[in-house]
Amino acid sequence: MKKQIDPRMHTVEHILNQTMVRMFDCGRCFEAHIERKRSRCYFHYNRELTQDEVAEIQTRINNVIESDLPITESFLPRQEADQLYNTEKVPSSSR
Numbered sequence: 001m002k003k004q005i006d007p008r009m010h011t012v013e014h015i016l017n018q019t020m021v022r023m024f025d026c027g028r029c030f031e032a033h034i035e036r037k038r039s040r041c042y043f044h045y046n047r048e049l050t051q052d053e054v055a056e057i058q059t060r061i062n063n064v065i066e067s068d069l070p071i072t073e074s075f076l077p078r079q080e081a082d083q084l085y086n087t088e089k090v091p092s093s094s095r
Helices: 007-024 051-066 078-084
Strands: 031-033 040-042
Touching: 007 040, 007 051
Parallel strands: none
Antiparallel strands: 031 040
8 A cells, every 4th residue: 555645744844855955955855754753864964964954954944844835746747857956866667
């Protein structure tokens, strides 16, 4: 049985990824376990985050959430998506 993904947590994963990229230029997470009650994202980063950095990440993420931006979904032809985005994590059955 396929696990149901909470769309809110999935959206926050995207916000966290972009926050980490902007703050630390460390790239998106290389592994993620997204659950309703507890989630984990793993980043290639060469040290522990400081408490101040964690607090800043939380503040930035909360600011995005509180701004209540609209969330949209759009679909691109595969070839166009490959040119615009890193699609290496997309399962091969979708390619």
